[in-house]
Amino acid sequence: MAVVAAPIPHGGGVVVPTTEVTRSYRGLWSWITTVDHKRIGIMYGVAAGTFFLIGGLEALVVRLQLWVPNNTLVSASTFNAMFTMHATTMIFLAVMPLSVAFFNFIVPLQIGARDVAFPRLNAFSFWVFISGGILLNLSFVLGGAPDAGWFGYANLTSKQFSPGPGIDFWILGLQVLGISSVAGALNFLVTIINMRAPGMTYMRMPIFTWMSLITMILLVLAFPAITIGLVLLMFDRHFGTNFFEVAKGGDVILWQNLFWVFGHPEVYILILPAMGIVSEILPVFSRKPLFGYAVMVFSGMAIAFLAFGVWAHHMFAVGLGPLTDAIFSATTMLIAIPTGVKIFNWISTMWGGSIRYTTAMLYAVGFIAMFIIGGLSGVMHSSPPADLQQSDTYFVVAHIHYVLIGGSITALLGGIYYWFPKFSGRYLNETLGKWNFWTFFITINMTFMPMHWTGLLGMPRRVYTYAPELGVTTLNQISTVGAIGLAFSILLFVVNVFVSLRYSPKAVADPWDGATLEWSISSPPPIYNFAQVPVVHSRDAFWAMKYPDRTEHGDLPDGDGTGSPHAHLAPTGHTGQPAADLVEAKPTLIHMPAPSYFPFIVAMGLVIAGSGIVFTFALTPVGILIMMAGIFGWAFEPA
């Protein structure tokens, strides 16, 4: 079969014989032109990981500056740039794209599809994202990084108070990243609704796919608010409008409203994918189906619905009036109900299960614990009188880090341990993994737990130093030591990735006895994913194929895969051998979308047009012309 060792260019597409695993796309050009959702997912993951390290370094500078009172390690303005870029980077360049990496790699596999609905649009989203991230960070060398905080309150961002280009870089970066996010969200919304395998009804979809779908809806509906807010800000700074000019009647509270109408759904955009990942890991390592699947789906929807009705709880300190405060306080407390339901369902999933504490499982359980703490301090914020005391103190910093590191990042790391064999064809080392988990778990608590007290003792956030009389020196030093330890733990993770890619054993298709379709194909999957599109008859489709005697809600048979963290070394009877009707490869040819460089060109045109705002507006028409040329090429290219 040597004649078919390479994919065959074919009528604009690529025809891949199902009988060989394609390894023929190589070189930089193949990555630039790729439209394969798995490769795009890997690129998202690597880019997000890199930005995560940069954002982490910025946080270390902040923590080192706070090591002793009246420290002079960095200046106040550098400190401002550091916390601004730390938050902006972590939210928009690390956690969101890391979630997108999972959407890209996992969602099409879970729904039994061969790619996303619009593969080229997917590549476009990635190239726009990476350019936006690079431009935002270029601000460090091109005239100063943004320093007005990640929510950029007006009128701190006006020309008068921020004359340098930093805010323009921030506007540009966020707009560009917003375009990437919305394009990606539209794509995955259509993919999940329209590309499901035969028989996969909505209530048979894997829970991660469900949470992804809900995240897409939030992205599509929430991003316009910040986009318009940023447009208003751009017009204020460059075209003489007065939207946020107080002297001319402008209303700075409008910015806060626009920002948080986006900003609160954004919080759920960061946490819902993490919840989905945890809801995949817990059942597999408890060998029980997810407890209360339907309730989990509907509580996810409830969270998304409420997300649009709680934004003013970020603005209690503004003084919106007792009625407004009361309404937003009540809606905020309501959020605790669907969230609490989820927590009880996760615990009930583990209850009575035969639990295997792999690293992925440790991270998932750690997520529940950390998210409970972050959730409890969140409920405290829903009371306006309490919130007024906590606003702009380290208590809020503690809360957001418990839900974003203890929540999102913990779950995402667990997801990496869980799906790494599928991504790469290798296992992450479990010994290093456990060291990684326990150091991570201890140091995040060491870093962020003391901040509850520093905040309640009155230390304001975003101030570059503090007086010794405040009595928070020891607490700050515990946090700083914790942060250094956390950096060490992340380093362990990076080492684990490199070591495992090199030395770990090759992964089988289904190392954990997984429940969902991605485990029914090889690790890593072939370019076309499924030789034959699977037919789904129930929830937990792959379990149903492997254990035909089990009822849909019943537990798995005992005695398989328990106790051993190295399931791949002691394979179960079913490991890697999916049911026969699934893989019976017929001599078919699969028409896959061809690689294309047009998404890259359109993305570059868009970014050049946008960067007119920081360089010279002469760039804008040039960028628009490049973009239009790219769009025409795209439109006339045979798909």
Added chain:
Amino acid sequence: MSQAVAERTSGAAPPAASTTHALEAEHPHTSTGVDSRKMLMWAFLASDCMFFGTLIATYMVYKQRQELIPPVPREIFDIPYTSVSAFVLLLSSVTMVLALDAIQHNRVARMRTWLIATALLGSVFLAGQYYEFTSFFSEGLNLSTSLFGSSFFLLTGFHGTHVAIGVFWLLSLVVQSWRGKITQANALTIEIAGLYWHFVDIVWILIFTLVYLIPE
């Protein structure tokens, strides 16, 4: 099996009827039966609703703030003039429907005529907006005059940009139809452009009502 595969290696022959398509260009199978491109446009329009909603909200918040700085809305708006240009834009929705109807009945030339008519009507609206903007400028209303000026120009300008993109899109479809690329089989291309066009018209009904007809 090896024969079937080997056949494909020999050249750029079209795929055999038995070939499994991951992404078929013409009639892709979808879970809902709705074409994915059409669903993408609907989802985009949902997002676009939020864009216009945010801009309209901004306008509504600001128009009451500054009654004192002239020129104020009720002095400057020429309702009969804008009513005519609104009528022109609404008329373009009718011609858009006729274009879609024509291609669904495989009448390419007629479709082209209606597409050109739609683009023309859109251009007339844009010319009208250009004239309106210049006359407002001459009366002293610009982006920096007042909050009314800032939010009015941004909202109507954002809508005008949508119309301009639509006109451009329609003209591209006309060019494609000359190259024989638009047939009854892919009438969906026209239908999707129509979805966008009608949305832009509907938004103008909202803006015309909220901004012009209810100026207080």
